[in-house]
Amino acid sequence: MNGILCMNKPQDFTSFDVIAKLRGILKIKRLGHAGTLDPMATGVLPVFVGTATKACDILPNNEKSYLAGFKTGLITDTQDITGKTVESFSKKITGEELLEVIPKFKGSIMQLPPMYSAVSVNGKRLYDLARQGIEVEREKREIFIDDIRLEEFDEVLQEGKLFISCSKGTYIRTVINDIGQLLGCGGIMTSLVRLSSSGFKLDSCFTFEEVEKARDEGRLEELIVPVEQVFSSLVKLRLNEVQTRMYKNGVKLDLSRVNNIKQNVNDYAVYGFDGTFIGTALAEHENGILRVGKNFI
Secondary structure (H helix, E strand, C coil), rough: CCEEEEEEECCCHHHHHHHHHHHHCCCCCEEECCCCCCCCCCEEEEEHHHHHHCCCCCCHHHHHHHEEEECCCCCEEEEEECCCEEEEECCCCHHHHHHHHHHHHHHEEEEECCCCCCCCCCCCCCCHHHHCCCCCCCCCCCEEEEEEEEEEECCCCCEEEEEEEECCCCCCHHHHHHHHHHCCCEEEEEEEEEEEEEEEHHHHCHHHHHHHHHCCCCCCHHEECHHHHHHHCCCEEECCHHHHHHHHCCCCCHHHHHHCCCCCEEEEEEEEECCCCCEEEEECCCEEEEEEEEEEE
C-alpha cells in the first residue's frame, strides 16, 4: 500500500500519536506525516504510506489554512490556553480595533518562534528547554501570511475566531500573541482547526473510526490518494521507453532529448512511456541534464 491517507487529527493527539495508532490499524511500519500539529489542534494531517514517505520533505505546495479561536486579556507561557498565565490585562478591545491591526500581519513578516515549539537551537528542542524553565535567544524567521480575516468577535467575552492562510512554519498562536501585544491587551489561542494543508482539505480527511471500518470491509485502498497528486502543480514530462529504463536506473538524461522541458522551470513530475508516475526530477539547464529527484517506484 503506497500513497497518502488524509487524517482528521483528533484533539489531544500529537502528530506522532496519529502515526503510532495508524501503524496498529494498518499493520504498516513505513508511515510519515507532513506538517506537525500541536496536541490541542485538530484537522488536516496528511499521512504518507509506504514509498510515498519519500515525499514528506519535498512537497511543492506547503500552504496551510486554519480557523483559530482566541481570547484577549492574558498571556500564557505557551501562547495558548494550555499554558500558565504570566500576565493579565483589564483592557477591553473592540472589533474595530482588531480590524485595524489585523491587516498589519498580512504578507511577509518576521516571526519569533515560541519557546514551546519544535524549533532546534544548538541541537536542543525549544520545548525541552522551556519545560526546564530555560529561555534562550531565538532568531526571527520570515513567514508569509496570504490571508488573515476576523471571522467573529464577542466584545463582552473578548473571544473570537480568525481565519489564517499561511506558509509552512507559521505559528498561529504566535500571530495571536503578537496581535495582542500590538493592541496592549494580550492574547492567547483557545482552539485550532487546520482546514487545509498541501492541497488537502478537511472534507477529504478521515477519522480513526472510518479508517478501521474501511480496513474491516477490505476497502482501505479507496481511502489512499496517489502520491502523484501532491506534484500535480509541476510541469509533466513523459519519457520514451529507452529514457524510462535509463531514468529508473538513476541515469541522468540529456535535456535536449526530453520533450516539454521549459527554460525557466527546474522542477518536474516524471512519467514513464506507459503513463506511470515515476517521481520528480531536477533540470540542470547550465549542464544540459535532467537529474533524478525522488523516485516512487
